[in-house]
Amino acid sequence: MTVSPRIPDRHGCTWTVLAIAILGAAACQLTPPSLAQSSGGQSGSTAGQNGGAGGSGGSRGQGGGLASGGSSARASTSGSGGSTKVTGNGGNGFGATAGSGGVQSSGGTSGNGGVNVVVEPRDAAPPDVAVDTAPPPPSRGPTPAQTGVKFPFPQNRESSRCIYPNLYRNEDVQAAYDQWKKDTVTSDGAKGFHRVKRPKDPGLDPDSTVSEGIAYGMLIAVYMNDPTLFDDLWKYEQQFLGQYGLMDWNIKADGSGPTAGGVGPATDADEDMAFALLMADKQWGGKGSLSKNYIDIAKDTITSIWNNEIFDYKYVKPWPTADSSTINLSYFAPAYYKLFAKIDTKNTANWTTTVDTMYTVLGASLNSANGNSDNGLVPAWCDSGGKPNGGAFGPGQSSPTNYQYDSCRTPFRIGLDWCWNGETRAQSYVAKTSKFFSGITVAKMVDGYDLNGNPHAQFQTGANALMQSAAFVGPAGVGAMSNASYQTFVNDAYAVVASRTALVGGTYYDDSWMVMSLLMMTANFLDYTVY
Numbered sequence: 001m002t003v004s005p006r007i008p009d010r011h012g013c014t015w016t017v018l019a020i021a022i023l024g025a026a027a028c029q030l031t032p033p034s035l036a037q038s039s040g041g042q043s044g045s046t047a048g049q050n051g052g053a054g055g056s057g058g059s060r061g062q063g064g065g066l067a068s069g070g071s072s073a074r075a076s077t078s079g080s081g082g083s084t085k086v087t088g089n090g091g092n093g094f095g096a097t098a099g100s101g102g103v104q105s106s107g108g109t110s111g112n113g114g115v116n117v118v119v120e121p122r123d124a125a126p127p128d129v130a131v132d133t134a135p136p137p138p139s140r141g142p143t144p145a146q147t148g149v150k151f152p153f154p155q156n157r158e159s160s161r162c163i164y165p166n167l168y169r170n171e172d173v174q175a176a177y178d179q180w181k182k183d184t185v186t187s188d189g190a191k192g193f194h195r196v197k198r199p200k201d202p203g204l205d206p207d208s209t210v211s212e213g214i215a216y217g218m219l220i221a222v223y224m225n226d227p228t229l230f231d232d233l234w235k236y237e238q239q240f241l242g243q244y245g246l247m248d249w250n251i252k253a254d255g256s257g258p259t260a261g262g263v264g265p266a267t268d269a270d271e272d273m274a275f276a277l278l279m280a281d282k283q284w285g286g287k288g289s290l291s292k293n294y295i296d297i298a299k300d301t302i303t304s305i306w307n308n309e310i311f312d313y314k315y316v317k318p319w320p321t322a323d324s325s326t327i328n329l330s331y332f333a334p335a336y337y338k339l340f341a342k343i344d345t346k347n348t349a350n351w352t353t354t355v356d357t358m359y360t361v362l363g364a365s366l367n368s369a370n371g372n373s374d375n376g377l378v379p380a381w382c383d384s385g386g387k388p389n390g391g392a393f394g395p396g397q398s399s400p401t402n403y404q405y406d407s408c409r410t411p412f413r414i415g416l417d418w419c420w421n422g423e424t425r426a427q428s429y430v431a432k433t434s435k436f437f438s439g440i441t442v443a444k445m446v447d448g449y450d451l452n453g454n455p456h457a458q459f460q461t462g463a464n465a466l467m468q469s470a471a472f473v474g475p476a477g478v479g480a481m482s483n484a485s486y487q488t489f490v491n492d493a494y495a496v497v498a499s500r501t502a503l504v505g506g507t508y509y510d511d512s513w514m515v516m517s518l519l520m521m522t523a524n525f526l527d528y529t530v531y
Contacts, residue, residue, distance in 0.1 A: 201506030371452030376432030411479030474517025
């Protein structure tokens, strides 16, 4: 075959076929196929062949698919009475988008500057196959240490004992963090610092702050490498110290002081703060903008917790004046206490005893009388024998005893002890909750249960029946990370929490548990002391 010296050999067959097509079209009085010249990334119009009407500028051809705005069309989509294929000559071979049956590619789908695009007839079309390239795999840490930051986000240091959601994304965590910060972090009423407010939480003082929220904020800030926020939250906490040297648990929105019933500390908040301070020491070291080193503040806080919030050297109390008749099992954080035992060397043995005792109480709360032997649904309030205590709040007040917005945190706190420490008692407990919730499925979970497993929704009712709570779904998903048989449940729980819409329990509470659950499910909620 003789080829013009001005035309590269690799194009000779193409031009021959084009010439034959033009002559054949003229004999049949048909419009010949056009030669589309693409320039600078802009595609020309190509006409569809026999039964596939031409589309231009991204319009749909008869019997073909539409490729527009730079997206890829389907390769070999059949047209009516025939199909066509758009091929790109020159460049990297992927400049022209494949289409068929009169498909018009448009909006930047052609090759780079001056690539010739021709339409070639085909006798038959293979099955519909997408030519899109798969999205890149999710990014993974650990991000290397930087000056002043040992564990920059993300880390993704997965525990060999636990499973993780398939294809989890650090971008989901970042988006959740941004939402939480926008929704709840404010300088209003914060005495020149920052606080976590409760903007839309059912039945609670609007925009007030609880010590629990400050603690959640400190945990989130240390894992997301936000030292400025971390320090500001602690400085706010220091403005409201009560008689025990710990923060009063409920502060008015204007920062003028605690609410009428908000005097006195809450143990769950204090232990979260202490643990966050220990992580800050490992994350940043030193003291940041605080007056003392993070590690020294952590030691002081742990000492205050031991002196005021542990009863009889073994029971975790919810507040200083309580005793063993008033226990909230969602405050039990064994993974923390094992670290406290290493830091608070005067009470190392006592912290170990506390862990053992509280695991015993946890087991005792699951019994045939409560109807929860196999499901792990702990009562919100109970005594040291595991019996539900509806009088935990004192005379004339009723405390909940079902599995509710306190109890739902339990699989998270206990799950940490399995993933981090290989605690078999933790594994046994979360096996119960995971079997129960996976049997229900994530899609059918509600925000409350009776101890026997009957649904007892609190806010997920009526018009909100289809809105779920991240505080329930997230911790249940974390508990299920303990066994590969729950992979589907873990994937589904992650998807609900990552949607950032499971907020039926309130903006502050569900936003907070959304972020913490995602941090754990992406292997970013860590005990930094082991690395």
